[in-house]
Amino acid sequence: MPDKRSRSGESSALQKERMKDMQIRYGVLWAYEEWMGKEGIPIYEGLAGVENVAELPRRPWARMGGLGTFIQLEGTKQTGALHYVVEIPAGAALEPEKHLYDELIYVLRGRGLTELWQEGGPKRSFEWGEGSLFALPLNTRHRLVNGGREPVLLFAATNAPVVMETFHNTDFIFNCNYNFTDRYRGEADYFLAGKERHQVGVRPVWETNFIPDMRTALLDDMFVKVAGGQITFFNMAGWVWNHASEWPVGRYHKAHYHGPGIVLLGLNSEGYALVWPKEYGPHPYQDGHGDKVIRAPWKPGGIYAAGAGPGEWFHQHFNTGSEPARHITFGAGGSRFGERMSREGKNVDAAHISLRNGGRLVEYEDEDPEIRRQFIKALKKNGVECTMAPVTYRTDPLPANF
Structure with missing residues (x-):
């Protein structure tokens, strides 16, 4: 588990030095980091990975509902990607929301349904279970509901940092009323598995x-x-x-x-x-x-x-x-x-x-x-056998300009 001195297990001094260096070179993350710090949930900062995201500590998430934690790995900061885990307690639901960033969700455990709608359009819903993967259409209002007796745990990938740096205005990002009908028009079959x-x-x-x-x-x-x-x-x-x-x-x-x-x-x-x-x-x-x-x-x-x-x-x-x-x-x-x-x-x-x-x-x-x-x-x-063919290593040099 991470050292209490920092969220990544590094010393505080090393972590601050790393963050300063990243901010100098990759200012795209500043607006998102500022917003993220105000959300009131843990931020796990790691170098290359997390052995099991379900084991990360989660805390109540006032804006979203449920319990959550952000995950920032050094290998994703340069591209504006960020991930989070959110838990929906049994019998509960997340707060309705919409946003101008893309979001892809994988169900780690549990089952439930998603309700979604656009301004002036029909409300649709679809059910999901453990192992399901789905993407929410851009700026479509949605609500995720736990449909079982056990907690639901979701892993989400977003490109929120890029959007936040572009607009520097969270009110606009979360409250824009534009319907992106080129992506979604309320189709009844939108969330059926495609063929x-x-x-x-x-x-x-x-x-x-x-x-x-x-x-x-x-x-x-x-x-x-x-x-x-x-x-x-x-x-x-x-x-x-x-x-x-x-x-x-x-x-x-x-x-x-x-x-x-x-x-x-x-x-x-x-x-x-x-x-x-x-x-x-x-x-x-x-x-x-x-x-x-x-x-x-x-x-x-x-x-x-x-x-x-x-x-x-x-x-x-x-x-x-x-x-x-x-x-x-x-x-x-x-x-x-x-x-x-x-x-x-x-x-x-x-x-x-x-x-x-x-x-x-x-x-x-x-x-x-x-x-x-x-x-x-x-x-x-x-106790597992190697099933790969034997290899003979080459000793002649590789191209110097790979």
Whole structure:
């Protein structure tokens, strides 16, 4: 658990120094941090992850109702993403609200329903349960209700920091009466699970605003990063490039790198992630930089970032549990610009191309041998066998300009 001296476990002096540095370079977060501090709930500040967000302390949230806590990881601050957990007690509901930022919600436990409506439009509702994933249409008034006898626990991803820095006016953000009818018009079938699936470049995409159970939803085969791997991207109420992926027991993903902002939520199995700055290369242990590698354990309800600060980071996902691992990847907002780029001809993904061919992917034969040694040791501790093919490591140098 975090040290009482600070919310992240760091010393207060180190945390203040880090925050000062972040504010100097990334002022986009100032307005949101000021608002967040006035909400009266805990703020968990961490480096790379939280093993189980359900275990974070929650306190009464006067504006929202229920009990909540904010989560800020260093690897998300640069992109304007922020996450929170909120609990709805049995027989209770959250206060109705609307806002000008996008919000994507995953149900960690419990069941209930969401009521939503626009000014002058019909009121709609849909039910959800543990494992459900849904996005709330922009600026649509909504109310989340606990429909069971046990507390409901929700995990939410938002792009609120960007919106707050843009307007610097919370009254406008939470009380604007404009109806974004290009996104939602009160359709009766809006929150039925969508059936349309198509290909956007190299990515399989599911058009849906509601997924009843993300833990068992059908995913598409994609073996580029791990043998037996599956992945599906989903477009939900304007959110794009968020996706779910699964891979078999006894295996791990190839490492790849990109910039900050991505957060992954564990759904099934358990394991850990390794993240380290790109500047230390694909062989951090071998080159004497093992102390720069961050290990973030996860289990169902655990989150971790694909980086732990500004710049580009290598990251890698490991399944050490006895069942296939599945997680959801959350980006930082609801722009469809990326989809337009792909439809206009971007049919490759650098994260699927080897470093040796100008991409961002580390093939198994090019990775640091210590990575596999650690994985096999972790599997043995859990009584799980490694199911990966043997590897022969290459000794010829990688391109210097990857």
